[in-house]
Amino acid sequence: MKAVILAGGKGTRLLPLTQKLPKPLVPLLNKPVMEYSIELLKEHGITEIIITLQYLSDKIRSYFGDGSQWGVQITYLQESLPLGTAGSVKNAEHLLDEPFLVISGDALTDFDLMAGVRYHMQKHSLFTIFTKEVKKPNKFGIVETDEQGHIRRFVEKPQKEEEFSKVVNTGIYVVDPFVLCMMEKGKAYDFSKDIFPRLIKNGMSLFGYHANGYWKDIGSHEDYRQAQYDMLDKKVRVHIAAEEVLPNLWVGSNVKMEDNVTINRPAYIGNDSYLGDHVVIGKYTIIGKSSKITKDCELSRSIVWDDVTIEHTSPSSIRNVTIAPRYQISEGYKAGTSVKVKNKKNISPVEAG
Template sequence: MKALLLAGGLGTRLRPLTEQLPKPMALVGNRPWIEHLIVQLRDQGIRKFVLALKHYPELIRRHLGDGSRYGVTIDYVIEQEALGTAGAIKNAEPLLDERFLVFNADIVQHIDVKPLLRFHQESGATVTIGLMEVEEPSAFGVVELSDRGEIRRFVEKPKPGETTSKRVNAGIYVMNKEALAYIPPGREVSIERETFPSLIEQGAGLYGFPLQGYWLDIGTRERYRKVHWDLLDRKLKLMIHGQEQNKGIWVGKDVRIGDGALLIPPVILGDGVRIGDKAIIGPYTVIGEGCHIAARARLSETILWDGCIVKEGAQLYQCVFGYDSEIEAGHILYEAYAQRMKEEVSV
């Protein structure tokens, strides 16, 4: 079975980190999230992928290539203009099989898809939506199911008392190719507002299936950090590159740690990291490959992408810095976000 990964999102709420980067390429534990997703699905037996791209497609294509280094095959389809979720699926139609999986590739998840596939086949559904249960459904579109799992209706951002359901669309679908007949070609089409209601109206077999596992949209700064803290706490069980030298401290290759430096778990240090004398790193800190942290620097609850330089005595608390950022000596920063320190810092 093929999996179609929808990877064309702008990631506007994660800017400036995603200013010139597709949102699925945002790092999670020092690896682009989309790489984690492909590896995770490969390990569940899915070896053929189609990636639907729009913004900066060359960055994803250059990183993933034809998929051979992951033991999979990857084909690409590029939107020339914004087509929406359903429009992006329709645009990929020539590359899809009679039955296929769809994933919103900017949602971090760790889910076993086999029960979803089994339900889809046994129910005779045309489309099955994977559902996750959330504590506070008012920010989502809630799904109401019949006893057989058929979707009765969607309730967008429900008010108290409007529905008892807490199940929301997880952005994971199993689709039969016949469902694409309900999507008009060549224009922007919302799957939630147009395609799914049309399937319900036509009685075309739209079902929902509750999923089990980890699921979180990384669309905000707060949730982006939460994904990392969940990774460090092992609530999100993605592979962490590097060796766990002490409990909660993962260290990559060719890492050098200076005299008197202190690592307070949980911490991840990528390949080639340099930690200066008497620096204090952690807790809840992820340092990307090739980063240099100078003497007496202090980092806590902070995420650095590859190639960052933190100069002597700088202090970072609850910060996220993108590739090759530079933090000057003695700077004290709280909740700062930037792609580079040469650019404007968003606080």
């Protein structure tokens, strides 16, 4: 079985994180979000992967290469213009001659993918949507199924008065190649706006598979942060790239800490990082690789990307921020000052640089 990973979006809601980095490469505990999808596919025996690209595609190609490092074979398809979720898959039609899986390059999940594939086959479905019940469905497409699992209604990003369900489309699909015949190559199509309504209207077999497990779309700054907190709390079954030296404390290789460092769990410290005298790492703090946190600094619920230097000569507290790679915070804060974000996105102003 083959899989198509959709990795062409710009991730505008994650700006400025995605200003110079494609959304699939945004790190979760020091690994690109799409790397977890590739590992999940490999775990389920799916090793032939097609990745659709558009925005900052060279960076994705450079990181994943031919996929051999992960035990998979990757084929890239470049779009000159955005083709939408369905149009991107149509672009891969020549490589797809049997039912295949579609998964997003910017979501974190541990679903049993093959359970959904078996469901698709048992139902003789043309198109099967992995669904999940959520608390706030207005950001997604909501679905209603009958007793047999047929999807009878679908509304994309409903208004409050339109919410007839809290079961949503996760963007993970099993697709029969016949569906691709419903589109013209080179045109933009969206599964939710164009394909699902046609399938429902024509009474074609569109099924919803209610998946068990964790799923989060990394579409907003809030979700980006929460996904990593959930990983630290072991709410999602993924491989974390560090050693769990104590319960819920992961430390990478070649990390140097002074004797008087305090670390409160859960937390993650990346490879080749340094924690200096009297540094306090609060709960839900993530330090990227090769970062340097020097004397008397306290961090809590903050995400520090790679190669960041924080140098304070007087006690300071940094909380609820995300700090961009290769940024340096040095003298300039008064003793006891809290570096705290005031905007709703919880993004440090330093990231804009």
